[in-house]
Amino acid sequence: MLSPLQKANFYLNAFGFMKVPLIWLCRPKLLELNEEKVVVNIPLRRRTKNHLNSMYFGVLAVGADVAGGFMAMSKAQKRGNKVSLAFKEVEGKFLKRPEADVQFVCSDGRLIDEMLDETCRTGERVNRPVKITAICPSLHGDEPMAEFSLVLSLKAKL
Structure with missing residues (x-):
């Protein structure tokens, strides 16, 4: 039997392969997923690094996208x-410069819950910024390598 985290990683992998191949090519892996927080790891490899041997900024954007978006989709799916x-x-x-594997941390679980509540109640689109921090724990602990603010837009399909 797969753990909830293993199931989530399987879903993320399948979603990337079938719907957004660039996500799949970056090989993100969920390290933590709970009601408050998600942590996504993207390994620094030939495919994800730039000419300076640090993570390419486009890959950093993919990691921020996955961290913010996966939590919202997971919460919506759990609610039905x-x-x-x-x-x-x-x-x-x-x-x-992130010169090792990068972890993307989003701790906006409560905000996303509020957004889901509002769009399900009103049927209207809800837009709010979510924060994602990119860190390289193996080199710099919790020191931010990059910080993202993405305006998440949710609309209930009624």
């Missing part, structure tokens, strides 16, 4: 709600 999910705005601050 069908939602349309998109990102409307992206702001990224690149603070330090």
Whole structure:
């Protein structure tokens, strides 16, 4: 029997392969997924690094997308709600070169719950920024390598 985290990783892998191949190519892996927080790891490999041997900024954007989006989709699925999910705005601050595997941390579980409540109650689209922090624990502990603010847009499918 698969654990909930293993099932979530299987779903993420299948979603990437079938719907968004760039996600699949980056090989993200969920390390933690609970009501409050998600942690996604993307390994630094030939495919994900730039000419400076650090993680390419496009891959950093993929990691932020997965961290913010997967939590919202997972929560909606658990509730039995069908939602349309998109990102409307992206702001990224690149603070330090990530020269190892990168973990993307989103701790906005409560905010996403509030967004789901509102869109399911009103049927209207709800837009709120979610925060994602990229860290390289093997080199720099919890020091941020990049910080993202993505405006998550949710709309209940009624």
